[in-house]
Amino acid sequence: MTTIHGFRLLKEQDIHEYHIKGRLYAHAKTGAELFSLSNDDENKVFGITFRTPPTDSTGVAHILEHSVLCGSRKYPVKEPFVELLKGSLQTFLNAFTYPDRTCYPVASQNLQDFYNLIDVYLDAVFYPRITRPIFEQEGWHYELNKLEEPLTYKGVVFNEMKGAYSSPDQVLSEYVLESLFPDNPYGFDSGGDPKVIPMLTFEQFQAFHEQYYHPSNARIFFYGDDDPRERLRIMDGWLREFEPREVQSDIRPQPMFQQAKWLARRFMSPEEEEGKSRGMATLNWVLGETREVDTTFALRILEYILLGMPASPLRKTLIDSGLGEDLAGEGLGNELRQTYFSTGLKGIDVGNSEKVEKLILETLEGLVEKGIDPRTVKAAVNTLEFALRENNTGQFPRGLSLMLRAMTTWLYGSDPFAILTFERPLKNIRSQLKNSPGFFESLIKHLLLENQHRVTLILEPDTDLQQKDLAREKRTLEQARSGMGTEDIRKTVENTRELKRLQGLPDSPEALAKIPRLKLDEISKTDKVIPVETSTHAGVKHLFHDLYTNGIVYFDLGMDLHVLPGKYLPYVPLFGRAFIEMGTEKEDFVSLTQRIREKTGGLTSVPFSSVHRDRETAVTWLFLRGKALVARAGDLIDILKDVLLTVRLDNRERFKQMLLEEKAGLEQGIVPGGHRFVNLRLRSHFSEAHWAAEQMGGISYLFFLRKLIQRVEDDWPGVLRTLETMRGILVRRPNMILNVTLDEKNGSKIGPLVTKFLETLPKSPVKREPWAKTSLPSFEGMTIPSRINYVGKGTDLYSEGYRFHGSALVISRYLQTGWLWEKVRVQGGAYGAFCMFDRLSGVLSLVSYRDPNVLETLDAFDSMANFLKELKLDDEERIKSIIGAIGGLDGPLLPDAKGHISMIRHLCGDSDGDRQHMREEVLQTSTNHFRDFAGNLEALRRGGMVKVMGSGETIASLNENHPDWLQVVKVL
Secondary structure (H helix, E strand, C coil), rough: CCCCEEEEEEEEEEEEEHHEEEEEECCCCCCCEEEEEEECCCCCEEEEEEEECCCCCCCHHHHHHHHHHCCCCCCCCCHHHHHHHHHCCEEEEEEEECCCEEEEEEEEEHHHHHHHHHHHHHHHHHCCCCHHHHHHHHHHHHCCCCCCCCCCEHHHHHHHHHCCCHHHHHHHHHHHHHHCCCHHHHCCCCCCCCHHHHCCCCCHHHHHHHHHHCHHHEEEEEEEEHHHHHHHHHHHHHHCCCCCCCCCCCCCCCCCCCCCCCEEEEECCCCCCCEECCCEHHHHHEEECCCCCCHHCCCCCHHHHHHHHHHHHHHHHHHCCCCHHHHHHHHEEEECCEEEEEEEEEEEHHHHHHHHHHHHHHHHHHHHHCCCCCCEEEEEHHHHHHHHHHCCCCCCCHHHHHHHHHHHHHHHCCCCCCCCCHHHHHHHHHHHHHHHCCCCHHHHHHHHHCCCCCCEEEEEEEHHHHHHHHHHHHHHHHHHHHCHHHHHHHHHHHHHHHHHHHHCCCHHHHHHHHCCCHHHHHHCCCCCCCCCEEEEEEEEEEEECCCCCCCEEEEEEEEEEEHCCHHHHHHHHHHHHHHHHHCCCCCHHHHHHHHHHHCEEEEEEEEEEEECCCCCEEEEEEEEEEEEHHHHHHHHHHHHHHHHHHHHCHHHHHHHHHHHHHHHHHHHHHCCCCCHHHHHHHHHCCCHHHHHHHHHCCCHHHHHHHHHHHHHHHHHHHHHHHHHHHHHHCCCCCEEEEEEEECCHHHHHHHHHHHHHHHCCCCCCCCCCCCCCCCCCCEEEECCCCEEEEEEEECCHHHHHCCCCHHHHHHHHHHHHHHHHHHHHCCCCCCCCEEEECCCEEEEEEEEEEEEECCHHHHHHHCCCHHEEEEECCHHHHHHHHHHHHHCCCCCHHHHHHHHHHHHHHHCCCCCHHHHHHHHHHHCCCCHHHHHHHHHHHHHHCCCCEEEEECHHHHHHHHHHHCCCCCCCCCC
């Protein structure tokens, strides 16, 4: 058999669905498989994946994922990963630890940059410097600064997983796998259980890399418009250095249970309210193998039938029951060897757990006996087919999405083409539906009702769990210290100091020079321009973007919120959902949902708030965003007309359900995403736009929702009047904008439909309302049940006299990937830290993520001014930072995103000329700009506001040592 650069071709196939030429190869010497997908996408993707099944919950695979990116044979610097973040045009740069694999993907639109990224990542995985200090930094170590101090744990992954175990939803996901797969690797936590992580030894860590990070255990992926033969040449250059090896990494399937089980676990919870024990109850099944492609596709549709729409029968029954606040469970899990299904309710009284179980089973039995509404089936099939054809991955590279999908068959010895070529399984499913009308009912019967591999999992809230965990950890550390002799304690102190010394050592210029990077003359000097035509139709401003969309029309219909009194802002997210999820005068919300999913690619509501470049009042809008095949554009327009003009807002129970879902969703997002809430809370002090955003999506919004629940009970007529008033004010032509993204040929076809639609809307005049910002305490301690913190500090640089220059984007990126990474992540042990500058508002905010510290992090924030003052920035670092900033400006956008962001720029006064000028300033950034910016950081140090989110004990301790410093706000 002919070989090309050491690779044998195993299979070649056109993936017509995505206009891709696919080839599957095997490396002749090592057996490594390579999946090569070629098309015209300039956002190129590479990934190398190793099967890494854990045998315990020490998190060894996760710690290794972090550690291999901390220097290698060819690139002996502390953080090649960070050096790439600083100075690459990368559009994706990260790594993932799954329950059975570790993936290392990169992406870039620039060919040379793409090859650079591949080179660094391959050297990292095959030849890493996995030294003991790196293991201790990224995994765990005992920290002891002085002989008399108590012993503590430190480590990036250790703290990351402390944060993960503070999130009830993440804990639920872990317990679901543990309960369903007790006899295979999925029963362990590949991320690491904080109680178990300190059991991992350095020797075990090293051995894990030696065992699994070998080409014979690798699956290599390429995608995009780069030369497919060069891919093989590059990889052979790396792989031929290795000898073939038998790697035992197969994932054995979990034997099926013969009897259903019932398990109860506990999770960290805030104090109970009104005696209500707010827990979770889920039913969970193992279904089959993901490599059974037809079944997997059918299960994706079945999941959507049961849970995917507000009107889906199982979802609706659970929500209507009033037993809980929102759905719990992942739904269909189809990324591992065996698929599983998990659903239930959160926010329940745990005494009602049996009722939840009974309700789920009875609902499924009813669907089998009475049949599923054919419109619901049709809507689900259309939704999946539309999503597959559109392949809209947002900011996530399309190639990476295809890689992750392919892994669900490829990783387990099956065909990677099978899951990507979706026409055949969809055709088979349509044929089954035609020939066997009870097809999905049969799946429910055989895979759910008759399947004894079922676990009823109850998560009980434990308000003392945080204290119990802290006490357990304290005892463990005290026992460890008591087992140490005097010499061991002294060595621990020395080790702590030595680790900090190594962390503080700068990389040598010679080592840094080895990291490949682009040159400035390889960077485009011209900003990317999105085509836009502006006109007025029936008194409504109309933007049109002539872009190729593969036969899909994208609509953004916007309503200016500044015509509302400010007190109505917190209603906006629910009001937007009401258009789509409460039905119309002719259709209840079930029928409306079915119609939307049958006829279109979806309709969503999205609030937006930003500063305008040239005025103080906020640019704040509510958008209804819809999409459909061009042939269905009329259906989409008819739906928009019906929901705007005839929406029924008077269904109190339905509105209350939406309200409970909204509250539960916000609450579940706080612990894993505390940095976002801290950042929003900080920024709300400094501009009307940020204040409005916080009212519609921050902690203030959560507090509003909690009060509104009671108002719906006590004063529904008053709430309804507010909603009707909002509709009467917002749904007026002078208050609207319509944004359409489509190619010119198809755009001209739907133009008359658009005009006719707009003419049906009320044309009454509107007036803008002034908003009075409500004030918040400048220094807040927001309490949540978490063993980890989120720390923020921010200020308005424009109020301090700073005027924007493009260099600020370079400097803020440099500070995030340099100073903050070193001080807050590497030395402080936090999972991450961000330096964010909003050039429209002038707000600079610094925020840490999953942080064991507070005061040390604030000190790192405050020390940035001196750091910049004393910075001796060489030309290499300056250029690297410029390139990284340009990469941030030039991220790839899919057609719908291009059209939407062009409209946002138009509304915010952010012209193409302004953006080109900013780009030129970025490219001209000098060392003087860095030093000059230190004064702005001095203003942050002196007058910045502080927000800390963490446990009540942490906030109380801070206030004890700094009396009345933080005003305490109980969030959860």
